[in-house]
Amino acid sequence: MGRSASNLQINSARLWDSIHDTAKFGGTAKGGVRRLTLTQEDRQVRDWFREASEAAGLIVQVDALGSMFALRKGRDTSKPPVGIGSHLDTQPTGGKFDGVLGTLAALEVVRTLNDAGIETEAPLCVVNWTNEEGSRFVPAMMGSAAYVGNFTIEDILSHKDAEGVSVGAALDAIGYRGEVPVGRQKLSAFVELHIEQGPILEAEGKTIGVVDSGQGELWYDGRIIGFESHAGSTPMPLRRDALVALSEIVLAVEEIAKRHAPNAVGTVGEAMIATPSRNVIPGEIAFTVDLRSSDDAIMQALDGDLRNALTEIATRRNVETSLELVWRMPPTHFDPTIVKALENAANTLGYSWRRITSGAGHDSCNLNTKIPTAMVFVPCRDGVSHNELEDASQADCTAGANVLLHTALALAKIAS
Amino acid sequence: MGRSASNLQINSARLWDSIHDTAKFGGTAKGGVRRLTLTQEDRQVRDWFREASEAAGLIVQVDALGSMFALRKGRDTSKPPVGIGSHLDTQPTGGKFDGVLGTLAALEVVRTLNDAGIETEAPLCVVNWTNEEGSRFVPAMMGSAAYVGNFTIEDILSHKDAEGVSVGAALDAIGYRGEVPVGRQKLSAFVELHIEQGPILEAEGKTIGVVDSGQGELWYDGRIIGFESHAGSTPMPLRRDALVALSEIVLAVEEIAKRHAPNAVGTVGEAMIATPSRNVIPGEIAFTVDLRSSDDAIMQALDGDLRNALTEIATRRNVETSLELVWRMPPTHFDPTIVKALENAANTLGYSWRRITSGAGHDSCNLNTKIPTAMVFVPCRDGVSHNELEDASQADCTAGANVLLHTALALAKIAS
Numbered sequence: 001m002g003r004s005a006s007n008l009q010i011n012s013a014r015l016w017d018s019i020h021d022t023a024k025f026g027g028t029a030k031g032g033v034r035r036l037t038l039t040q041e042d043r044q045v046r047d048w049f050r051e052a053s054e055a056a057g058l059i060v061q062v063d064a065l066g067s068m069f070a071l072r073k074g075r076d077t078s079k080p081p082v083g084i085g086s087h088l089d090t091q092p093t094g095g096k097f098d099g100v101l102g103t104l105a106a107l108e109v110v111r112t113l114n115d116a117g118i119e120t121e122a123p124l125c126v127v128n129w130t131n132e133e134g135s136r137f138v139p140a141m142m143g144s145a146a147y148v149g150n151f152t153i154e155d156i157l158s159h160k161d162a163e164g165v166s167v168g169a170a171l172d173a174i175g176y177r178g179e180v181p182v183g184r185q186k187l188s189a190f191v192e193l194h195i196e197q198g199p200i201l202e203a204e205g206k207t208i209g210v211v212d213s214g215q216g217e218l219w220y221d222g223r224i225i226g227f228e229s230h231a232g233s234t235p236m237p238l239r240r241d242a243l244v245a246l247s248e249i250v251l252a253v254e255e256i257a258k259r260h261a262p263n264a265v266g267t268v269g270e271a272m273i274a275t276p277s278r279n280v281i282p283g284e285i286a287f288t289v290d291l292r293s294s295d296d297a298i299m300q301a302l303d304g305d306l307r308n309a310l311t312e313i314a315t316r317r318n319v320e321t322s323l324e325l326v327w328r329m330p331p332t333h334f335d336p337t338i339v340k341a342l343e344n345a346a347n348t349l350g351y352s353w354r355r356i357t358s359g360a361g362h363d364s365c366n367l368n369t370k371i372p373t374a375m376v377f378v379p380c381r382d383g384v385s386h387n388e389l390e391d392a393s394q395a396d397c398t399a400g401a402n403v404l405l406h407t408a409l410a411l412a413k414i415a416s
Numbered sequence: 417m418g419r420s421a422s423n424l425q426i427n428s429a430r431l432w433d434s435i436h437d438t439a440k441f442g443g444t445a446k447g448g449v450r451r452l453t454l455t456q457e458d459r460q461v462r463d464w465f466r467e468a469s470e471a472a473g474l475i476v477q478v479d480a481l482g483s484m485f486a487l488r489k490g491r492d493t494s495k496p497p498v499g500i501g502s503h504l505d506t507q508p509t510g511g512k513f514d515g516v517l518g519t520l521a522a523l524e525v526v527r528t529l530n531d532a533g534i535e536t537e538a539p540l541c542v543v544n545w546t547n548e549e550g551s552r553f554v555p556a557m558m559g560s561a562a563y564v565g566n567f568t569i570e571d572i573l574s575h576k577d578a579e580g581v582s583v584g585a586a587l588d589a590i591g592y593r594g595e596v597p598v599g600r601q602k603l604s605a606f607v608e609l610h611i612e613q614g615p616i617l618e619a620e621g622k623t624i625g626v627v628d629s630g631q632g633e634l635w636y637d638g639r640i641i642g643f644e645s646h647a648g649s650t651p652m653p654l655r656r657d658a659l660v661a662l663s664e665i666v667l668a669v670e671e672i673a674k675r676h677a678p679n680a681v682g683t684v685g686e687a688m689i690a691t692p693s694r695n696v697i698p699g700e701i702a703f704t705v706d707l708r709s710s711d712d713a714i715m716q717a718l719d720g721d722l723r724n725a726l727t728e729i730a731t732r733r734n735v736e737t738s739l740e741l742v743w744r745m746p747p748t749h750f751d752p753t754i755v756k757a758l759e760n761a762a763n764t765l766g767y768s769w770r771r772i773t774s775g776a777g778h779d780s781c782n783l784n785t786k787i788p789t790a791m792v793f794v795p796c797r798d799g800v801s802h803n804e805l806e807d808a809s810q811a812d813c814t815a816g817a818n819v820l821l822h823t824a825l826a827l828a829k830i831a832s
Contacts, residue, residue: 198649231683231706233614233775236673243684244670247663254660257652267647270692278685278704288694290647359649
């Protein structure tokens, strides 16, 4: 890379303007964005993205599930492009940055290269993946999952939202059922910039998170059957209180995650007493458990530790418990070469950085199963995401986009 | 008491028939009873009770809140009668014994005395108190509470059910707004037979519980405010998980009750996560606490221990908590003379017995604030009550009625 490229920086004001320009599509009174996938608001932002890409000289193609690929040619047209991007759909009460930052920063990368008159050896491809959020249609990360072959297209097209509208009908309704077969647009690598959606970078005062892994996830549905009885007339030693048993399980989940610190988290997010009453001992509770780690051996240990804890608590408390694993995703180990390129970029640009694990799922986790992939994180305020209050600073977003720029250049190489 | 009286036993078959005869008023498919206070089903059982009482030679009077007083004259008409009885209303999915046993056993006592030709010095009065259960109208134990002066009659008459029907209108609708001013029918004592509604007698193989006390109750509404955040991307040390804090509170309530064993119970009966989601750390939970003891000093200690535990947990867990005492009932200490008479009766009849504390509230707890009062318990299967499966054996019901008979005779005295 020559001197001019090593000093290259994206246009911070233009990136910031793009983020705020698109935030009006589905913008909420509280400053957030409600832009569920394949709705009219999603069509608006897709149209904006297509026009802006074409204005930047990119060739936009849409696949059969609506994922958008905006191609910038390289000198060597035989090479598959380096993919950069994210998604433009949001949660029902989402923010302005989740997904949007990664997609518009990728657009800003090619705009910056255009301004500097830089040609790359390999092409670049800015991608907007369909339905990352999964709020309207399951599964989440639909476009990227289908891209790597996890589902058939016929299956995905038939999935319906709460109103009974299928993915296929929704694509047709907004004119984004494309002609490119899913998976046809090859990519040699993929790099995604995203807000952290957690508090670590902010807490440690780091600007850049070089994401070397994504947590695996274990999702369970559990049930406790104790015995519902009178809160006044049932002595403490004769109780079979389902809520007391649940409380021990909740604390066991926390203890198990801490036992495998720092590379594990565990959460009971839902707990519902069957017939709650202030003067009745709870007899039955349904609950969920979410366990995550980026380490395969720890994943195994978390599962075993949880099952052992439930058995011990159920026996000692004289209650029945059941536990069903309803979903499992293995840990993601991002590509070491791209991770190294991200570190180099952060060093070149002089940003403080740390390696980090993604706690949330991303399209990149799907893509990494087939394509060398990695991610870069920037801090978000208070770690808040999936919330209209989601916020990130212009300086941090700019830093992330600069790391994306220099990593893309390192992968695609400047034409000499 | 002469030889004939000391051998006197109630007519077990007649008592059992009465219980099952009245169970048809509001009888359910599952063998339970749904007979909410002042409904047409309640009118039916009241009419039955009035006719049966009059057939037994009793004079039935009804007070302004519908409580029914069936008087059997004594030799000394200047003496206030000894009251015996309970209530005939049930929970929405109640059983055949709660309240019914005590009222119909009292009727059986006077039928037995009639059969034996025994006259007492003081009169006897069989009482059916209005709205013990509190399922349709608050407060529970309404008739007895008003009788001892805890409420004005105007206040009580204006209370409305979920459909907006007032107590006054409901009394008029079934023809049971009586002419006797509430509290006018004086009683020299009150004795109530009831199923235990708990598992102690059954667990210990005792036939009779001589109830010397009733637990005081402390009811609280609590709230925990933590911080809702992403279950994947929030490290364990940075969490402010409201459910983890609740779990420590639930276990603290149990520990506090056990610390004051055996004379305390503590229960968290309701706990509701504000916006539960399997991959979100719970940010807010509302919960209730129910603490009970029959010992005034322990009641004080329970309250202090709970508040200290909440403060400690909230500080350590970095969450906000609030706790509001929404109801308080002091412990009941039943009349030692009547308690002794119950023990004497159980001994005379050769029943196994133990002293016991009532965990639940009863009309007797109200009456004891003004009139010497005590209760006698018989076992119920598995301690189950407020349930269509509520069950008690004919032998135990008969034993309880015999203890009631001999205690009433000891208090009213056989005319010599």
